[in-house]
Amino acid sequence: MEFLLYLALVPALGVSAQWLAWRTGFPSILVLLLFGVMLGLFVQPDAFLAELTHGDQTAGSDLLFPLVALSVAVIMFEGGLSLKIGELTESGSASLRLVTVGALLSFVGNSVAAHYILDFGWQLSALLGAILVVTGPTVIGPLLRQVRPSRRVASTLKWEGIVIDPIGAVLAVLVYEEVLLQHSRPEFTSVLMSLTWTAIVGLALGCSGGALLTQALRRFWVPDHLHGVTALSLALLLFAISDRLAHESGLITVTVLGIWLTNQKHFDVEHIIELKENLRTLLIGCLFIVLGSRVNLADIGAIGLPGIGLVLALVFVVRPLSVYLSLLGSPLNYREQTFIAGLAPRGIVAAAVSSVFALGMESRTDLNIPGSDQLATVTFLVIIGTVAVYGMAAGPLAKFLRLADETSHGVLIAGADAWVRDFALELRNGNVPILLVDTNFNKISKARMEGIRAECVNILNEHVRDELDLAGIGRFLAMTPNDEVNSLALRECKIRFDSSQLYQLTFKTKHMSGRRGLTKNLMGRELFGEGLTYTRLSEMHAAGASMKSTNLTANYTYEDFLDKYGDEAVVMCALNPDRSLTINTIDSPLIPKAGQTIIAMVSVTPVPDGHAVRDADPTHPDPTHPEKTHPEKTPSDASTSNASDSEASTNV
Numbered sequence: 001m002e003f004l005l006y007l008a009l010v011p012a013l014g015v016s017a018q019w020l021a022w023r024t025g026f027p028s029i030l031v032l033l034l035f036g037v038m039l040g041l042f043v044q045p046d047a048f049l050a051e052l053t054h055g056d057q058t059a060g061s062d063l064l065f066p067l068v069a070l071s072v073a074v075i076m077f078e079g080g081l082s083l084k085i086g087e088l089t090e091s092g093s094a095s096l097r098l099v100t101v102g103a104l105l106s107f108v109g110n111s112v113a114a115h116y117i118l119d120f121g122w123q124l125s126a127l128l129g130a131i132l133v134v135t136g137p138t139v140i141g142p143l144l145r146q147v148r149p150s151r152r153v154a155s156t157l158k159w160e161g162i163v164i165d166p167i168g169a170v171l172a173v174l175v176y177e178e179v180l181l182q183h184s185r186p187e188f189t190s191v192l193m194s195l196t197w198t199a200i201v202g203l204a205l206g207c208s209g210g211a212l213l214t215q216a217l218r219r220f221w222v223p224d225h226l227h228g229v230t231a232l233s234l235a236l237l238l239f240a241i242s243d244r245l246a247h248e249s250g251l252i253t254v255t256v257l258g259i260w261l262t263n264q265k266h267f268d269v270e271h272i273i274e275l276k277e278n279l280r281t282l283l284i285g286c287l288f289i290v291l292g293s294r295v296n297l298a299d300i301g302a303i304g305l306p307g308i309g310l311v312l313a314l315v316f317v318v319r320p321l322s323v324y325l326s327l328l329g330s331p332l333n334y335r336e337q338t339f340i341a342g343l344a345p346r347g348i349v350a351a352a353v354s355s356v357f358a359l360g361m362e363s364r365t366d367l368n369i370p371g372s373d374q375l376a377t378v379t380f381l382v383i384i385g386t387v388a389v390y391g392m393a394a395g396p397l398a399k400f401l402r403l404a405d406e407t408s409h410g411v412l413i414a415g416a417d418a419w420v421r422d423f424a425l426e427l428r429n430g431n432v433p434i435l436l437v438d439t440n441f442n443k444i445s446k447a448r449m450e451g452i453r454a455e456c457v458n459i460l461n462e463h464v465r466d467e468l469d470l471a472g473i474g475r476f477l478a479m480t481p482n483d484e485v486n487s488l489a490l491r492e493c494k495i496r497f498d499s500s501q502l503y504q505l506t507f508k509t510k511h512m513s514g515r516r517g518l519t520k521n522l523m524g525r526e527l528f529g530e531g532l533t534y535t536r537l538s539e540m541h542a543a544g545a546s547m548k549s550t551n552l553t554a555n556y557t558y559e560d561f562l563d564k565y566g567d568e569a570v571v572m573c574a575l576n577p578d579r580s581l582t583i584n585t586i587d588s589p590l591i592p593k594a595g596q597t598i599i600a601m602v603s604v605t606p607v608p609d610g611h612a613v614r615d616a617d618p619t620h621p622d623p624t625h626p627e628k629t630h631p632e633k634t635p636s637d638a639s640t641s642n643a644s645d646s647e648a649s650t651n652v
Helices: 002-025 028-040 047-054 055-082 083-099 101-118 121-132 137-147 151-180 188-218 224-245 249-263 270-293 297-303 305-324 332-340 348-363 372-400 418-429 443-447 462-465 481-490 536-540 558-565 635-644
Strands: 410-415 436-440 453-457 473-478 503-505 548-552 571-573 581-583 598-603
Touching: 002 028, 002 270, 002 305, 002 332, 028 137, 028 270, 028 372, 028 410, 055 151, 055 249, 055 270, 055 348, 055 462, 083 101, 083 249, 083 305, 101 121, 101 151, 101 372, 121 372, 121 436, 137 372, 151 188, 151 332, 151 348, 188 249, 188 372, 224 503, 270 348, 297 305, 297 372, 305 332, 332 372, 332 571, 348 372, 410 418, 410 481, 410 536, 418 436, 418 443, 418 536, 418 548, 418 598, 436 598, 473 481, 473 581, 481 503, 481 635, 536 598, 548 635, 558 598
Parallel strands: 410 436, 410 473, 436 453, 473 503
Antiparallel strands: 548 598, 571 581, 571 598
């Protein structure tokens, strides 16, 4: 019963730790490791494994190893699914240098640091140096989403973080088999043959599996509901076969398989990616909890100052030197190279590989290598140290180098009709990053002439979404005339925006009875208020309503605003004093307050409360009144504008 409780606690703690990281902004893997170490204070997985195997510690290790290996395979497969070949046009040269020359320099630097700082023998130092070559894609990904550096830097780090993992794992295997097991200096010919065979097996099985699965899915040999599990099963099978033929070549196989699938053009893989992302999140949580629970705090304390010295050497000496030397003459400028040199956290692959080798050396009593019992502990110390340092320093470093988006409050808007352009213009004037997309070139041209950043593209096109520059943009508003297109656009953009930041105009047919209505689950967060459909807002604008930005103060409150413009005024959003944006929705109605600037669509004729005279000349507003206005269209002007926009953009 205790083992059952432990098995149930692992995923529960894994999810809880990642939720806590999301709420606090701390790196998730750091929180996971802390939860795992805390669990290890009360229960030890090794004790359960020994109990299951009747005291046979070797059998317990043999049981843990395949579970860890298969979990890492799933994580690497999902990583491969995120790599687009098109990104290499910007980052290909730099990424290649980092995973070849940079990896070799890191290996040498890590080994030297481990030898002189930890006083390890050269054999064990070389093994630890190879393990620490890998960075952490599971850590780099969340950090990149948090920091939001330039697209070229983000692409370079993502490719390095994923591709370097199988390279580092293979390098560690070569060191383990050629140096530790043979107790001799490796022969160049033997190493080259092993490396070549591993690469051939990994590449051949990965490409073959990708071609086979592509043909099976494009010819409809597999039903849709089995696509995800079929891809997962094939990845695990190929991983096991590949590892059987060449040790650790399985990581190459699953990475290549993922890259193949995500870059083929015959069918959509987003539903497969979604399954793998959910599974990866669960597995990362479980792995770090289990592996973290095996770490003994007393062992970490026994390493002491040398362990801290190793972390500092890796962060401030080895990583910068390997990056600057490998990127000499690369397209990246000095600021970009400096940020890359300042981001190399170790993650799940380093933890898993070190644990596997530690388990292997425990079962080999003939090795007798001093310090081998500290291999996994040192690796976990490096993971904790690098995640903590880079997690706290990445954001300030990116801002100092002027590589980070200072805000994610910007808005991507699908649709570019006249009233949408007016709304976007008010946001732009409020220093909110804006991007309009529409397939109607006439509307996009008008937006550009008004100074609004706009692209004539189809937001439903996957390749277009990948190429859009979304720096500083964290929200998506679907505001086209077509409800179905709005819903589809939101569903397609879920991979890039959190569901809480997906908005659309309320459905015209939402409340229809029978089969003509559209169901609530197809919608994002509904904008502005009940009944404010595209048709309603467009008609108000055509009748002369205009957009107005109004600063609320203690002397001019929201009640004063309503007294002037009436309840018919449509409050769309509010700009907060900290430059953030609060959007008015049906599920969370906006309650404007002093200090905010509200953007609203108001009638051309204010409510007759004594303020009407003040707006007699809208191009010269009363300087004592805290409002910003644009010259308001007359009904005839609005009709003319509408006529020029007559081509509805139903496919954006």
